Amino acid sequence: MMKPSSYSTMTIVICLIYSMSKWISTYSELLPNIGILPIAASLLRR
Incomplete structure (x- = not known):
């Protein structure tokens, strides 16, 4: 049995x-995927 706290988590x-x-x-x-790639790259650099 799981604890209620772990269940809520x-x-x-x-x-x-x-x-x-x-x-x-x-x-x-x-x-478009071409638009997503630079955004993802800039987010990963931070």
Whole structure:
């Protein structure tokens, strides 16, 4: 049995992953891949 605290943490993590996947899919539809690559590169450099 998992503790309630670890269960709530897992729920938060799952919600974050779900929202991130929704965000990524939305932006990949809006922006072409050529537009995403420089943005990702600039974010990774920081």
